[in-house]
Amino acid sequence: MSTLLTNCDILVGPPASGQVIRGGYLGISGSAIDYIGPCAPDAAYDVVKDLNGCLLAPGFVNCHCHAPMVLLRGVGSDLPLQEWLFDNIMPIEKHLTEADIVAGTQLAAMEMLACGITSFTDMYFMPAFTAQAIAEIGMKANLCVFLTCFDPDMRGEDCQLIREAMEFYREYDGHADGRILVDFGIHSEYLTTPATVEYLSALCKQEGGRAHLHLSETEREHEECKQRYGKTPAQWFCDLGTFDSPAIAAHCVYCEEGDLDLMAEKGVSIIHNPTSNMKLGSGFAPIGAALERGVRVVLGTDGAASNNNLNMLEEMHLTSIIHKGYHRDATTITPSEVVHMATAAGALAQGRADTGELAVGKQADIIAISFDRPHMVPAPEILPMLTYAAQATDVVMTMVDGNVLYENGQYLTLDREKVIADVLHSTQRLLG
Amino acid sequence: MSTLLTNCDILVGPPASGQVIRGGYLGISGSAIDYIGPCAPDAAYDVVKDLNGCLLAPGFVNCHCHAPMVLLRGVGSDLPLQEWLFDNIMPIEKHLTEADIVAGTQLAAMEMLACGITSFTDMYFMPAFTAQAIAEIGMKANLCVFLTCFDPDMRGEDCQLIREAMEFYREYDGHADGRILVDFGIHSEYLTTPATVEYLSALCKQEGGRAHLHLSETEREHEECKQRYGKTPAQWFCDLGTFDSPAIAAHCVYCEEGDLDLMAEKGVSIIHNPTSNMKLGSGFAPIGAALERGVRVVLGTDGAASNNNLNMLEEMHLTSIIHKGYHRDATTITPSEVVHMATAAGALAQGRADTGELAVGKQADIIAISFDRPHMVPAPEILPMLTYAAQATDVVMTMVDGNVLYENGQYLTLDREKVIADVLHSTQRLLG
Numbered sequence: 001m002s003t004l005l006t007n008c009d010i011l012v013g014p015p016a017s018g019q020v021i022r023g024g025y026l027g028i029s030g031s032a033i034d035y036i037g038p039c040a041p042d043a044a045y046d047v048v049k050d051l052n053g054c055l056l057a058p059g060f061v062n063c064h065c066h067a068p069m070v071l072l073r074g075v076g077s078d079l080p081l082q083e084w085l086f087d088n089i090m091p092i093e094k095h096l097t098e099a100d101i102v103a104g105t106q107l108a109a110m111e112m113l114a115c116g117i118t119s120f121t122d123m124y125f126m127p128a129f130t131a132q133a134i135a136e137i138g139m140k141a142n143l144c145v146f147l148t149c150f151d152p153d154m155r156g157e158d159c160q161l162i163r164e165a166m167e168f169y170r171e172y173d174g175h176a177d178g179r180i181l182v183d184f185g186i187h188s189e190y191l192t193t194p195a196t197v198e199y200l201s202a203l204c205k206q207e208g209g210r211a212h213l214h215l216s217e218t219e220r221e222h223e224e225c226k227q228r229y230g231k232t233p234a235q236w237f238c239d240l241g242t243f244d245s246p247a248i249a250a251h252c253v254y255c256e257e258g259d260l261d262l263m264a265e266k267g268v269s270i271i272h273n274p275t276s277n278m279k280l281g282s283g284f285a286p287i288g289a290a291l292e293r294g295v296r297v298v299l300g301t302d303g304a305a306s307n308n309n310l311n312m313l314e315e316m317h318l319t320s321i322i323h324k325g326y327h328r329d330a331t332t333i334t335p336s337e338v339v340h341m342a343t344a345a346g347a348l349a350q351g352r353a354d355t356g357e358l359a360v361g362k363q364a365d366i367i368a369i370s371f372d373r374p375h376m377v378p379a380p381e382i383l384p385m386l387t388y389a390a391q392a393t394d395v396v397m398t399m400v401d402g403n404v405l406y407e408n409g410q411y412l413t414l415d416r417e418k419v420i421a422d423v424l425h426s427t428q429r430l431l432g
Numbered sequence: 433m434s435t436l437l438t439n440c441d442i443l444v445g446p447p448a449s450g451q452v453i454r455g456g457y458l459g460i461s462g463s464a465i466d467y468i469g470p471c472a473p474d475a476a477y478d479v480v481k482d483l484n485g486c487l488l489a490p491g492f493v494n495c496h497c498h499a500p501m502v503l504l505r506g507v508g509s510d511l512p513l514q515e516w517l518f519d520n521i522m523p524i525e526k527h528l529t530e531a532d533i534v535a536g537t538q539l540a541a542m543e544m545l546a547c548g549i550t551s552f553t554d555m556y557f558m559p560a561f562t563a564q565a566i567a568e569i570g571m572k573a574n575l576c577v578f579l580t581c582f583d584p585d586m587r588g589e590d591c592q593l594i595r596e597a598m599e600f601y602r603e604y605d606g607h608a609d610g611r612i613l614v615d616f617g618i619h620s621e622y623l624t625t626p627a628t629v630e631y632l633s634a635l636c637k638q639e640g641g642r643a644h645l646h647l648s649e650t651e652r653e654h655e656e657c658k659q660r661y662g663k664t665p666a667q668w669f670c671d672l673g674t675f676d677s678p679a680i681a682a683h684c685v686y687c688e689e690g691d692l693d694l695m696a697e698k699g700v701s702i703i704h705n706p707t708s709n710m711k712l713g714s715g716f717a718p719i720g721a722a723l724e725r726g727v728r729v730v731l732g733t734d735g736a737a738s739n740n741n742l743n744m745l746e747e748m749h750l751t752s753i754i755h756k757g758y759h760r761d762a763t764t765i766t767p768s769e770v771v772h773m774a775t776a777a778g779a780l781a782q783g784r785a786d787t788g789e790l791a792v793g794k795q796a797d798i799i800a801i802s803f804d805r806p807h808m809v810p811a812p813e814i815l816p817m818l819t820y821a822a823q824a825t826d827v828v829m830t831m832v833d834g835n836v837l838y839e840n841g842q843y844l845t846l847d848r849e850k851v852i853a854d855v856l857h858s859t860q861r862l863l864g
Contacts, residue, residue: 073809077816080762110806219760278757279820281764308820309807317746322754325710328651330512332713374542375741375824377505377852378859384509388711388740392807393825420809427810 001046002029003402008051008368011382012036012358015058016340018383026056028364031177031401036360054368054396055382058357059118060312061346064212064250064271064300066124067141068096068104070111071427072305081218081280081306089305092430093125100430101126103422105133110414111310113139113406115392116367118399121248121271121300121350123185123212127168135176137413138405140365142350143172144212146185149196156199166203173209179401181210181351186242188214189225189233194240201241210246210351213237216259217251218282234259234268243268248349250300253277253285260286264293269349272341274318276302284326287319288333298346299338311392316342320387335383368397433478434461435834440483440800443814444468444790447490448772450815458488460796463609463833468792486800486828487814490789491550492744493778496644496682496703496732498556499573500528500536502543503859504737513650513712513738521737524862525557532862533558535854537565542846543742545571545838547824548799550831553680553703553732553782555617555644559600567608569845570837572797574782575604576644578617581628588631598635605641611833613642613783618674620646621657621665626672633673642678642783645669648691649683650714666691666700675700680781682732685709685717692718696725701781704773706750708734716758719751720765730778731770745824748774752819767815800829 010024027035027045035041069089076088101124112120119140122130127143134141145165156162165184173182184204186197204211216222216233225233234255237243243266250271255263263270270290277285290297299319301310316338323332347356355363369390371379376394379385398406405413442456459467459477467473501521508520533556544552551572554562559575566573577597588594597616605614616636618629636643648654648665657665666687669675675698682703687695695702702722709717722729731751733742748770755764779788787795801822803811808826811817830838837845 070806071810073821074812074816077813077820078756078763078766084762107806107809114806275753278753279762281756281760281762283757283760304807304821308816309823311807311823314749318750321707321710322757324713325715325754326758328713328715330516330711330713331510334510374502374539374546374848374852375736375743377539377855378503378863380506380859380863381509384506384740388509389505389736391741391743391824393823416806420806423809427812431810431812 002027003047003049004041004045005049005051005056007053009053009055010036010358011055011057014357015343016336018336018381020382026358028402031363033358033360033362033364036358051368054370056358057367057369058343058355059365059367059398059400060116060342061298061350061356062112062117062120062301062310062312063248063298063346063349064273064302065108065120065122065310066303067108067120067122067130068101068124069303069305070108070310071100071104071423071430073308075305075431081282082220084280084306095430096125098126098129100426101129102133103419103426105130106137106414106419107423108304108310109134109137109139110411110416110419113398113411114395115311115313116395116398117310117312118365118367119347119350119352121183121212128172131172131175131180135180138400138403140179140352140400142181142183142212144183144185146187147196147200148187148191149193152193154193154196156196159196159199162196162200165200169207169209177401183210183212184245186211186213188221189236190221197237197242198240201244204245205241210248211242212248213242213250215249215252216254219254222254232256232259234262238262238266246351248298251277251282251285253283255286257289260290260293260295264295269296269298271298271300272319273300273302274315274322276306280306284322288323288327291333291337296345296349297341298349299341312342313390313392316387335387338387339383364399364402366399367395370394370396434459435479435481436473436477437481437483437488439485441485441487442468442790443487443489446789447775448768450768450813452814458790460834463795465790465792465794465796468790483800486802488790489799489801490775490787491797491799491830491832492548492774493730493782493788494544494549494552494733494742494744495680495730495778495781496705496734497540497552497554497742498735499540499552499554499562500533500556501735501737502540502742503532503536503855503862505740507737507863513714514652516712516738527862528557530558530561532858533561534565535851535858537562538569538846538851539855540736540742541566541569541571542843542848542851545830545843546827547743547745548827548830549742549744550797550799551779551782551784553615553644560604563604563607563612567612570832570835572611572784572832574613574615574644576600576615576617578619579628579632580619580623581625584625586625586628588628591628591631594628594632597632601639601641609833615642615644616677618643618645620653621668622653629669629674630672633676636677637673642680643674644680645674645682647681647684648686651686654686664688664691666694670694670698678783680730683709683714683717685715687718689721692722692725692727696727701728701730703730703732704751705732705734706747706754708738712738716754720755720759723765723769728777728781729773730781731773743824744774745822748819767819770819771815796831796834798831799827802826802828
């Protein structure tokens with residue numbers, strides 16, 4: 001099928017440039033963009049869709065999530081990370097079933113599509129059920145079986161989780177026309193051992209995979225690693241070979257200057273999760289310093305239990321203002337940098353070079369943003385409007401690989417009422 | 433006219449308590465609430481309105497705004513306060529006409545109603561036109577002619593602006609059935625003189641009025657005052673008698689411990705404007721320390737030119753998380769405290785003890801919040817959902833004094849298309 005989007009402004013090429021074609025046309029053939037221009041194309045399209053003057057932008061990439069944790073939205077509010085995680089979240093997670101994972105994934109997908117997220121990177125239990133649900137919904141996701149290990153004597157080749165991770169990789173990497181990719185997940189330094197991390201990192205390198213991990217989220221975790229191993233978590237992962245593959249590291253709140261230099265050198269992407277870092281009392285990640293060194297920075301919502309939503313426009317807004325406040329410098333981090341993090345940089349960090357910007361030949365992962373509501377008037381410049389003024393509900397259409405999955409509150413591949421009923425059924429059992 | 437609201441959950445009594453009547457009934461007679469309960473009342477009402485299971489809450493009070501500045505939304509983004517204000521904003525403001533003020537006020541009102549703001553405190557030019565517009569729209573506002581003075585020899589009794597302020601006070605205080613109140617506005621220490629501030633403060637006390645001012649917003653302003661006068665801005669205002677009336681002070685980012693003690697003693701309310709303070713690189717106001725001392729803290733959006741929207745749920749969200757991040761303590765500032773700031777505390781700071789909570793006898797300033805969209809499911813506790821998960825568009829109805837002014841995207845007392853056309857007409861002239 002081919003579709004022509006008309007009557008739209010188009011944020012064309014690298015989104016950070018802010019270049020907009022006013023009153024343009026965007027053609028899609030199959031799953032890819034085949035035309036962008038200020039005039040109607042010569043070719044005929046099966047479907048012509050009027051966008052009512054909306055802005056077309058590349059879909060947002062949520063690079064760090066625990067999607068099914070929407071089931072635990074609001075659990076353990078106002079508690080520090082360790083207490084929140086070990087005393088409140090983990091005891092409930094023990095009781096999660098496959099049906100819970102499916103329902104949670106579907107609810108998370110609804111929430112993400114409604115704010116323009118077309119692709120996300122996840123780390124959670126039973127990812128095969130998330131993979132199947134996301135494949136059906138039509139979104140993109142990078143998933144993993146993630147390594148945890150508490151036995152210092154465990155050899156990598158004997159580790160059951162690593163076997164499961166490799167099985168999951170072989171079965172699902174490239175699944176659903178490449179919409180599902182599989183990463184090599186490592187929870188963190190503090191929930192793993194050197195032997196298992198080294199072994200899994202070697203497998204990752206051998207397979208040409210990507211690593212996804214938590215890094216220096218809290219001061220306690222960062223300092224305890226230095227006490228245990230005499231080095232920072234970033235150096236620890238580097239020495240174990242994790243950074244010999246493309247890696248994306250969530251949080252990095254306590255990464256030191258030397259860590260940032262190391263990450264710039266090794267091409268590690270930092271996933272900034274501003275809501276979660278503030279809500280759990282972790283702190284402010286050194287995003288300005290990372291950008292200065294050329295480290296790729298991308299954005300994530302983290303799970304809904306520490307957020308409590310999955311709203312990329314909220315994370316973009318926070319990223320655009322909190323560092324200005326923290327460094328007392330209104331010039332810190334520009335709208336252009338933030339939009340880049342949320343789109344093109346995120347796509348590259350996921351290993352999806354075929355998307356992340358609107359250009360001929362790229363996959364049609366496209367959102368439509370309305371500038372109709374009072375808070376979007378006037379709009380002297382596009383990129384500052386997206387980071388400082390826009391709300392999630394200004395996203396009125398979300399398309400993945402040329403298929404509309406969400407439009408004006410309606411989900412085309414999800415039964416909203418059934419998903420919410422399933423979620424409430426799950427939470428009643430889990431939370432009582 | 434009398435109205436019965438049915439099929440709703442009701443956040444009843446002091447909002448900070450989080451007490452909710454599930455599936456309740458709320459009756460309104462004239463402009464006031466005359467029934468709240470879990471069962472239908474015996475009395476008959478002219479209109480019965482089904483709220484589809486929404487939560488009813490008191491309307492939000494935006495305690496610091498420069499409403500017509502929506503015209504300058506996005507002007508001077510990513511600049512520090514002094515450069516933003518003196519080089520970008522003020523040169524445009526010189527050209528504002530009465531028609532601009534009306535159009536800007538109307539657009540701001542549309543934006544505020546859409547996120548549940550029923551009342552706001554403003555400080556801007558030509559407030560009589562704002563007063564007339566707001567009176568027609570049906571909202572509530574505390575307005576003022578605000579003092580600026582650069583002549584150290586100017587005597588208060590010779591100051592033209594003070595004469596205008598008194599005329600405005602006499603003409604508009606209590607206007608439109610008390611929906612319009614008039615405050616005694618003083619821009620700030622740095623844009624006034626001791627003689628004029630002392631004189632206006634004495635008038636304020638004599639009239640039983642309220643003072644509205646900017647206080648210690650930036651480090652530069654705070655330190656320069658100490659150099660000029662040998663005291664902090666808070667002590668300066670206190671010594672000039674400003675705090676002998678109920679005063680609300682915007683920002684207070686650099687208020688010191690002694691200032692907070694003083695404000696607790698004198699009953700000064702601190703208006704927290706988190707977006708503006710971060711976006712302009714000002715910093716983090718000492719809200720936790722203020723609350724510990726019993727200082728009343730309320731919330732404001734500031735003007736759209738330094739925000740760039742007027743979204744109280746965004747300010748509530750920020751207040752609930754940024755101080756946790758800044759102090760690295762997830763227990764800092766609870767959802768209950770934030771909801772109190774946005775409702776009951778704001779109403780008291782405005783001198784409106786007859787509203788700010790849902791209780792029999794209080795004015796019917798009521799909003800309906802939908803819990804239907806995916807990001808509001810599940811909702812184990814109400815107050816954390818409001819601060820951590822809700823978005824402005826979850827507000828589906830805004831009522832002031834018993835009159836519905838906004839419902840499901842529609843404005844009942846404003847012509848949306850005309851307002852937007854008027855605004856674009858103004859901005860084209862102002863911004864070119």
